[in-house]
Amino acid sequence: MSSVKVKLKDGSVKEFPRGTSFLAVAEGISRGLAKAALAAKVDGEVVDLAQPLNQDAELEILTFDTPEGQDTFRHSSSHILAQAVKKLFPGTNLGIGPAIANGFYYDFDSEHVFTPEDLTKIEQEMDRIVKQDYGFERSEVSREEAIKFFEARGEKYKVELVQDLPVDAVISMYRQGDFVDLCAGPHVPSTGKIKAIKLQSVAGAYWRGSEKNKMLQRIYGTSFPKQAELEDYLFKLEEAKRRDHRKIGMELELFSFHDEGPGFPFFHPKGMVLRNELENFWREQHKKNGYQEIKTPIILNRSLWEQSGHWDHYRENMYFTKIDEADYAVKPMNCPGGILVYKTRLHSYRDLPIRMGELGLVHRHELSGALHGLLRVRNFTQDDAHIYLLPSQVKNELMGVISLVDYFYTVFGFEYHVELSTRPENSMGSDADWEMATNALQEALEAKGVNYKVNPGDGAFYGPKIDFHLRDCLGRTWQCGTIQLDFQMPEKFDMHYIGEDGQKHRPVMIHRTIYGSIERFIAILTEHYAGAFPLWLSPVQVRVLPISDRHEEYARNVAAELSTADVRVEVDERREKISYKIRQAQMDKVPYILVVGDKEVESRAVAVRRRGEGDLGARELDEFVQQVIGEIAKKL
RNA sequence: GCCGAUGUGGCUCAGAGGUAGAGCAGCUCACUCGUAAUGAGCAGGUCGUCGGUUCGAUUCCGACCAUCGGCUCCA
Numbered sequence: 001m002s003s004v005k006v007k008l009k010d011g012s013v014k015e016f017p018r019g020t021s022f023l024a025v026a027e028g029i030s031r032g033l034a035k036a037a038l039a040a041k042v043d044g045e046v047v048d049l050a051q052p053l054n055q056d057a058e059l060e061i062l063t064f065d066t067p068e069g070q071d072t073f074r075h076s077s078s079h080i081l082a083q084a085v086k087k088l089f090p091g092t093n094l095g096i097g098p099a100i101a102n103g104f105y106y107d108f109d110s111e112h113v114f115t116p117e118d119l120t121k122i123e124q125e126m127d128r129i130v131k132q133d134y135g136f137e138r139s140e141v142s143r144e145e146a147i148k149f150f151e152a153r154g155e156k157y158k159v160e161l162v163q164d165l166p167v168d169a170v171i172s173m174y175r176q177g178d179f180v181d182l183c184a185g186p187h188v189p190s191t192g193k194i195k196a197i198k199l200q201s202v203a204g205a206y207w208r209g210s211e212k213n214k215m216l217q218r219i220y221g222t223s224f225p226k227q228a229e230l231e232d233y234l235f236k237l238e239e240a241k242r243r244d245h246r247k248i249g250m251e252l253e254l255f256s257f258h259d260e261g262p263g264f265p266f267f268h269p270k271g272m273v274l275r276n277e278l279e280n281f282w283r284e285q286h287k288k289n290g291y292q293e294i295k296t297p298i299i300l301n302r303s304l305w306e307q308s309g310h311w312d313h314y315r316e317n318m319y320f321t322k323i324d325e326a327d328y329a330v331k332p333m334n335c336p337g338g339i340l341v342y343k344t345r346l347h348s349y350r351d352l353p354i355r356m357g358e359l360g361l362v363h364r365h366e367l368s369g370a371l372h373g374l375l376r377v378r379n380f381t382q383d384d385a386h387i388y389l390l391p392s393q394v395k396n397e398l399m400g401v402i403s404l405v406d407y408f409y410t411v412f413g414f415e416y417h418v419e420l421s422t423r424p425e426n427s428m429g430s431d432a433d434w435e436m437a438t439n440a441l442q443e444a445l446e447a448k449g450v451n452y453k454v455n456p457g458d459g460a461f462y463g464p465k466i467d468f469h470l471r472d473c474l475g476r477t478w479q480c481g482t483i484q485l486d487f488q489m490p491e492k493f494d495m496h497y498i499g500e501d502g503q504k505h506r507p508v509m510i511h512r513t514i515y516g517s518i519e520r521f522i523a524i525l526t527e528h529y530a531g532a533f534p535l536w537l538s539p540v541q542v543r544v545l546p547i548s549d550r551h552e553e554y555a556r557n558v559a560a561e562l563s564t565a566d567v568r569v570e571v572d573e574r575r576e577k578i579s580y581k582i583r584q585a586q587m588d589k590v591p592y593i594l595v596v597g598d599k600e601v602e603s604r605a606v607a608v609r610r611r612g613e614g615d616l617g618a619r620e621l622d623e624f625v626q627q628v629i630g631e632i633a634k635k636l
Numbered sequence: 637g638c639c640g641a642u643g644u645g646g647c648u649c650a651g652a653g654g655u656a657g658a659g660c661a662g663c664u665c666a667c668u669c670g671u672a673a674u675g676a677g678c679a680g681g682u683c684g685u686c687g688g689u690u691c692g693a694u695u696c697c698g699a700c701c702a703u704c705g706g707c708u709c710c711a
Contacts, residue, residue, distance in 0.1 A: 105706095113640075203706030204639025211708050215639055218706070246704095250647080259684080259702050317710090362711085367637050368702090370709060382711065458710090467711090479711060516711045548668040575668075583672035597670055607671080615671055 006059040016053055023049040023189065026061045036063040036225075038188045039072040046072065048138055048186040064225050074099035076136060076187045077194050077223040078106045083179035084125035085110075085219070088118075094181065095157050095207060095216050101475065102233070103222030107205055109157065114217055119199040122219070126197050133192030134176040138185055146171050146182060157207065158182050196230035197223045243473035245526035246373040252531055252539070252589065254522070255374065263371040263378030265519055270539035273568065274522055277537050278515065279359060281411075281635075282383055289404060291355040291385055296337030298361055302327035307492055308336040309428050313461035317364045334360035335486075335511055338386045339493045347497040352507065353389035353397055359518070360384050374523035375478055381518040387510040388495070394508055398444035398466075398483060401512050405468055405481045408514050411635060412525065417477070418450050419467045421458035428461060429488045437485040438464040460511075462488040468516075473527040480516030480524065485509075532589045532611060535628070536635045542569040542628065543590045544606075545581045547597035549573075554601045558594060558621060565629050582609065592628065 003015045006025065016025055022040035026033050026049065039046050041060040042053075046068045053059075062069035078097035085092055085108055095107030108114075114122075141149070143162060150158040161182060165171060174183045176191055188194070199221040207213035224230040241247075249255050254271035257264075267275060283293065299321065305311045310318065310332065319330040331337060338356055347354065363379045370376055389397055409416050420441055423434045441464055445452050452466070459465050468481035486509040489495070496504040515521035525533070535541055542562055546555035555571045562569040570590075572581045578595060585593045593609040599618065600606055606624050608616040619627075 116641080201705055202640055205707045206638080209707075211638070215707075217639070220706080257703090262702065364710080367709065369637065369639090369707080371703090376710070380711065482711070513711070520711060545671090547670060550668075577667095577669055577674065579669090579671060580673055581671090586672055593671085595671065599670085609671065 004053055005056045006053065007057070009060045018054060019052045021050055021052055022047070022059070022061070025053060025059065029061065033061055033063070037061045038063060038069045038193065039186045041066075041068060046186055048136070049189050050138070071099040072186055073188055073194065073225070074104040074223060075183075076191070077197060077221065078104040079136070079174065079176060079179070079181055079183070079187070080126050080129050080191055080194060080197070081106045081122065081199070081219060081221060082108075082181060083129055083176065084122045086179060088122060088125055093155055093157055095218075096161070097181075103200070103220060105205075105218050105220045107207070107216040107218045109207075109214065109216050114202045114219065116202075119202065119219070123197060123199050126194075126199075129177065130191050130194050130197070132177060133190050135190045136185075136187035137175045138172055138187075139175070140170055140172050143171055146173070149173075149180075150182065193225065194223050195225055196227040197221060198230055198234065237474070240473045240475075243527045243530045244373075245375070245473075245523040248526050248531040249374070249523075254526070254539070257373075262368065263366060263376075265374055265377055265379075271522070273539040274525070274533070274537055275518055278518055278521065279383075282359070282515070285404070285408070286355075286357050286385070289355070289400070291357040293357045293359075294338065294341050295358060296334060296341065296360065297331075298363070299323070299328050299330055300337060302329055304336050304340075305329045308339075308489065309462060309492060310336070313426055313428065317366070319363050319365060330363045331360070332362050332364045334358050334362065334382060334384045335386055335489060335509075336493075338384075339489060339495065342386075342388055342495060343493065347388070347507075349390060349497055349499045349505070352497060353387050353393055355385055355387045357383070357385040374519040375472065377517075377519055380520065382513050383515045383518060385512055387512065388490075388497070388507040389510065390497075390505075391508050394440050394485065394510075395444050395447065397510060398441065398485070399448055401483050401510065402444060402448050402450065402466070405483075405514050409468070409470075409481075412528070414470055414524070414528065416468050416470050416480075418445065418452040419455040419458075419469065419479075420445065420452050421455040421460075421465045421467055423464060424457045424459050424461065426461060427459070429463075429491075433487040434464065437487060441466050441483070441485055460484050460486075462486045463511075470524045472524060478516075478520060478524065480521060481514050482512065482516065484511040486511060532591075534636060535591045536632045538589070538591050539568065540570050540588065540590050541567050541632070542592040542594060543585045543588075544569065544571045544594045544596060545578060545585065546571070546573065547578050547595065549575060551596050551598070551601055555596050558596060558606060561621065561625060562628070565625050567625070567628055567632070586611065594624070 002018050004018050005013050005015050007013050016028060023034060023037060026037040037049055039062045040049055041062055042057045064070055064073055075098060082094055082097055089110055089112050092108050092110040095109065097104065097106030146162045147159055150162065162171065172183060172185055173180055174185060174187055199219055201220045203218045204215045205218040206215050222233065224233065252270060253268050254274065255268055256266045258266065314332060318332050321328050321330065338358060359381055361379060361381050366376055366378055387397060422438055445466065463484045463486040465482050465484040467479045469477040470480050471477050490506050490509050495507055497507050499505045544555045544558050546552045552573055559569045559571045582593060589611060591611045595607040595609065604621050605618045606621055607618045608624060610616055
């Protein structure tokens, strides 16, 4: 028998007889590895461990510590879920059941509506299947066999899937016990590998993600090789939920929602401090970067929206009203208003690029089921700007905006990912314009060395866009910053500038935001810091706690001094024990707590307590004031 | 909008077919206190809204509204 060589991840090369299974290879490397092995990655392709080694290859044995190993593990878990559901609810038809970021799901079509109690029963059945330790057996079948197989079982969704597979696709089936499913694989060797399973929720999901199709029932779950890992994960989930901006926002009195205005947030005094700080920082940076600021009306005549294309492409999301019998719309975007400002005078090519910013309040009709705290609302303030420029300036300007976005996110310590969204279905303009615009965005990203993924068909109706996505406490990502390149609006509004040749020329337009929406950004900030905002953003920066009422006057003097230095300060004059006030201030996440008693009054000092660090001891008042001013200025 | 769940005083949550409780917060009083909760008392709810069943519903049924988790959509 001939032998073949495998190159392992650590660079070493080993020889095995041709036809050795990858599981045997893993055993040849180490017993521990074989036990933890879930799948194999051979020359970049992930396959079952039962597959034979047929030729020289680069090989990685995948365990739960690798992303591919986890996916395989979760995917196998979803098959076990399907098997359990078929057993307990025999009439059920199967949709699809993939692995997802932190678990898996399976879509079912069933007369029976799954309840939370059912999930417990299904979990028990899954545990039984795990104990049986069925092997996952792969087989390859012809298209006809596959269709016949699923038709015989009434699995219409599976039949549809098979029919839609590409002509040259290898069609494979996986069997564990008496359960067989259409599946490309790979899978873990046997059900016994999936030691710890938790079904988390049931949700409706349209077949193939289209609202035109039937809604199926999707069961979400997660799984781990060890019970302890599952518990650890569930605990972390609970922890993450404690960061939820909706909860913290209420506790810290930042904002509220009311039945009288679903999706319309109310900002409270402390939330306004945050907003204003964000806006101040925004204005300061934009001024520095050559932006001007404008403010345009919220309600504008319908004709404007017809001209801009919003009437044709965005009507579903807009609110309308009548004024003196004429039709008006509440703006869902700021661009048409901004364009009117541009058009109030002639512009020379020498003036371009013109960067016009607007903190604009827009209203959009979001589906009721889509509303989500401050992360998805029906009115929000975009930190918008429209840049009018020469075609030759596009790339440079785009690179500048990308840098500005990166600068902002860095200040807040955010990590983000970038997507390039291309032409959607219901859009306007020529293919050539779209291609040009998309290429320009792509070139700018590449010139900046930014990693990005393409998000096909997700652009705005007037142009492609670069989206910047931030994470919430549960790992869901939300689009915040966006940069959109637009050749359509200048056309629609017959915009121009006077060129070197004295003739009229068409400018190009960039729409961009950095925060995206102030509301959404505040939500992300709140979750990112778990409500413990950095000093410069904190609604209350310092709280002074007099030990007894004879220290109140001094406490007020301390506060006055800080206040004069533009520090946001409060005095807790309640007649409570000092430890009670400290507890309170800590829970309110105030960055600096100043305790003042006899000693401090005597020496004009303050006893400083820093959030997260505890008691720092006494300090001269003036010294403390200077220190705080310095820290605020440095945006600490 | 669709699927499922939930909706009890400011907040967190008990509760049962016979018109509701606890803790925290609030208010009052006492304690004048040194780094994460002093004690006592008081007050506070037409049990999301509107209908229906019933002698009687907040508890059962229906519709609607809102919220939560998804789908779809999106800053």
